[in-house]
Amino acid sequence: MTNLLLEWVIKTIVILLILVTAVAYVTLMERKVMAFIQMRVGPNRVGLGKFHLWGLMQPLADGLKMIFKEDIIPLQANRFLYIVAPALSLIPALMTFIVIPYGDKITIFGRTIEMHVTHMNVGLLYVLALTSVGVYGIVLAGWSSNNKYSLLGGLRSSAQMISYELALGLSIVSVLLYTGSLDLVEIVDAQAGFHGLGWNFFRYPLLILVFVIFYIASLAETNRTPFDLPEADSELVAGYHTEYSSMKFVMFQMAEYLNLITASSMATTLFFGGWNGPFAGRLPLLGPVYFTLKVLGLIFLAMWIRYTVPRFRYDQLMRFGWKFLLPASIVNVIISSTLILFWR
Amino acid sequence: MTLEKALFIVFAVIAIASALNILLQRNPMYGALSLIGTLLSLSALYLTVRAQFIAAIQIVVYAGAIMVLFIFVVMLLNVPKEQPQIEKQKGLRYLAIPFAGAMIAEMFFVLRSVPPRALPAVTSAIADQAVGTTWSIGVGLFTGYLLPFEVTSVLILMAVVGAMVLARREGD
Numbered sequence: 001m002t003n004l005l006l007e008w009v010i011k012t013i014v015i016l017l018i019l020v021t022a023v024a025y026v027t028l029m030e031r032k033v034m035a036f037i038q039m040r041v042g043p044n045r046v047g048l049g050k051f052h053l054w055g056l057m058q059p060l061a062d063g064l065k066m067i068f069k070e071d072i073i074p075l076q077a078n079r080f081l082y083i084v085a086p087a088l089s090l091i092p093a094l095m096t097f098i099v100i101p102y103g104d105k106i107t108i109f110g111r112t113i114e115m116h117v118t119h120m121n122v123g124l125l126y127v128l129a130l131t132s133v134g135v136y137g138i139v140l141a142g143w144s145s146n147n148k149y150s151l152l153g154g155l156r157s158s159a160q161m162i163s164y165e166l167a168l169g170l171s172i173v174s175v176l177l178y179t180g181s182l183d184l185v186e187i188v189d190a191q192a193g194f195h196g197l198g199w200n201f202f203r204y205p206l207l208i209l210v211f212v213i214f215y216i217a218s219l220a221e222t223n224r225t226p227f228d229l230p231e232a233d234s235e236l237v238a239g240y241h242t243e244y245s246s247m248k249f250v251m252f253q254m255a256e257y258l259n260l261i262t263a264s265s266m267a268t269t270l271f272f273g274g275w276n277g278p279f280a281g282r283l284p285l286l287g288p289v290y291f292t293l294k295v296l297g298l299i300f301l302a303m304w305i306r307y308t309v310p311r312f313r314y315d316q317l318m319r320f321g322w323k324f325l326l327p328a329s330i331v332n333v334i335i336s337s338t339l340i341l342f343w344r
Numbered sequence: 345m346t347l348e349k350a351l352f353i354v355f356a357v358i359a360i361a362s363a364l365n366i367l368l369q370r371n372p373m374y375g376a377l378s379l380i381g382t383l384l385s386l387s388a389l390y391l392t393v394r395a396q397f398i399a400a401i402q403i404v405v406y407a408g409a410i411m412v413l414f415i416f417v418v419m420l421l422n423v424p425k426e427q428p429q430i431e432k433q434k435g436l437r438y439l440a441i442p443f444a445g446a447m448i449a450e451m452f453f454v455l456r457s458v459p460p461r462a463l464p465a466v467t468s469a470i471a472d473q474a475v476g477t478t479w480s481i482g483v484g485l486f487t488g489y490l491l492p493f494e495v496t497s498v499l500i501l502m503a504v505v506g507a508m509v510l511a512r513r514e515g516d
Contacts, residue, residue: 120396122396132409136412139419140415142419154419
């Protein structure tokens, strides 16, 4: 029991450190990709002494800068909620990752370690629950700042998240119908066939459509650009975090990038076989590599979309969510369940 | 077992404290947030009796969707602080006491017949099929309780259609 507890604690700390580092470097990746798409160079100066290292130390410099910024709390703001809100949006974002499997079992010092923090039989629902709780940070930030732009950003975000959560949840249902489990570890294990290429995406052609729905809905859930209405800079200054500065602002940014990483990991787990790939069964250390590569690919896709697609108008966003994505995912559930009924 | 008991006590205290806070708060926003606290700790209580599905659904539906709508409404109305608090019918306040008494009596009457029962061990195969897991609820909904389940869904559909009719009436 103590051993198990120690293992959990160590795994959680390792995952936490990896995630925080990953967030820092995803911001650098975002700036580099943006520069690449806009035919610029991007940050390339911050390095170690004489070595510029392609700007790899940029996140460190950014972090230091943000720590030393002045932390402002507006006079008319609701002090308690204003301080709590960033934590409320960061904590659920960090908590999601414990159910996502990122590799096969490995044996270190004669002890078999499974490469996921925990494994619960409602893993998928756990992720959905945490994403729906994550809205509160943004909503309360908007409300407690006592600023019209912030309030509008918070309202938009809550409306958007409620609408797209339905499409997201229903699109997952067809994956569940094929794999027959809510446990993410079992969902990944079910995709191990065909030399590690038995991914849901390849095996069930209908799931390609489902993936498109899932990906669009998860872009909306993470407030990424065609759907970044909550922080639309051209109309709302910066949306819900207009009044925030210093580390509180960083916490919102971190939550946003963590959500992006989680959404990409979920897409990898549900559609692209998780850590499965050629030879991953024989060489267990390949699992995390495949997993990271797939997640990075999906993150790159999100950035690509961000810098090439213009922002939706608010009514377009709502109409698209309720009148296209939701019916499309319901139709998918019906078709998938009918197919499964006749082929099994 | 002791860990579960300790967690139960912690979350039970949080649930009751935030439920009391709902009654004591004058600010509607704090009231709504306390309600979220109650719902979240109730979900943790479900986990201590190994009803994972119910716990997850509790958060997705109540804490995640319904309470966001509550907060939404509170934010939109944005009640000013200096609003005078008018009680229209003073007598109703005293009617609350007998009603609360009746509710508590009913609760004790119902719970009296429930026998105390030990949970199955974590490792046993029954634990996966115990009350409150996805499997048992799915089987229950689509076999024994199929009719009540379908009737409830029709009821909800009627409510949705009714809401649409009411919302449309003034527009065009």
